Amino acid sequence: MEMQAKKVADSRVTMTQVMSPQDANLYGNVHGGVIMKLIDVAAAVAAVRHCLGNVVTASVERLDLHEPIFIGNLVTLKASLNMVGRTSMEIGVRVEAENLRTGEIRWTASAYLTLVALGQDGRPTPVPPLVLETEQDLRRNCEAKLRREAREHAKDRARTSC
Numbered sequence: 001m002e003m004q005a006k007k008v009a010d011s012r013v014t015m016t017q018v019m020s021p022q023d024a025n026l027y028g029n030v031h032g033g034v035i036m037k038l039i040d041v042a043a044a045v046a047a048v049r050h051c052l053g054n055v056v057t058a059s060v061e062r063l064d065l066h067e068p069i070f071i072g073n074l075v076t077l078k079a080s081l082n083m084v085g086r087t088s089m090e091i092g093v094r095v096e097a098e099n100l101r102t103g104e105i106r107w108t109a110s111a112y113l114t115l116v117a118l119g120q121d122g123r124p125t126p127v128p129p130l131v132l133e134t135e136q137d138l139r140r141n142c143e144a145k146l147r148r149e150a151r152e153h154a155k156d157r158a159r160t161s162c
Contacts, residue, residue, distance in 0.1 A: 013048035083144035087124035
């Protein structure tokens with residue numbers, strides 16, 4: 001049975017949360033681990049929307065924390081699928097922080113995660129194909145394929161160098 005392909009827009013996620021004192025260190029900066037958890041949640045929601053099933057995080061390809069986030073900032077996470085494989089999905093997450101007193105919005109973090117869909121038996125299961133509609137969808141898909149090729153090349157080098 002062939003799965004119905006889904007558009008990138010069908011699974012796109014935007015989450016917001018105000019950062020509070022329990023999220024921060026003694027200097028008022030939000031802990032990177034708090035942001036990492038929010039990124040993982042946003043990516044998982046996008047992946048579940050795409051495959052309509054259980055998912056697990058297989059890897060974090062890259063996580064860049066560009067600028068600090070402070071107590072009282074409104075954090076917005078934007079997650080969308082970049083590429084799908086047979087059972088895996090690459091999701092990109094952009095994190096922005098808004099100063100609610102000034103309205104200033106800053107790009108504070110970004111990440112690429114790979115999540116795997118799991119079937120009822122807890123084993124990887126196929127995911128629907130991804131429909132790329134916009135130039136941005138196509139660019140992100142192309143970049144995701146390049147990252148995947150680089151990972152595979154690095155694995156091959158590691159196997160042959162030891």
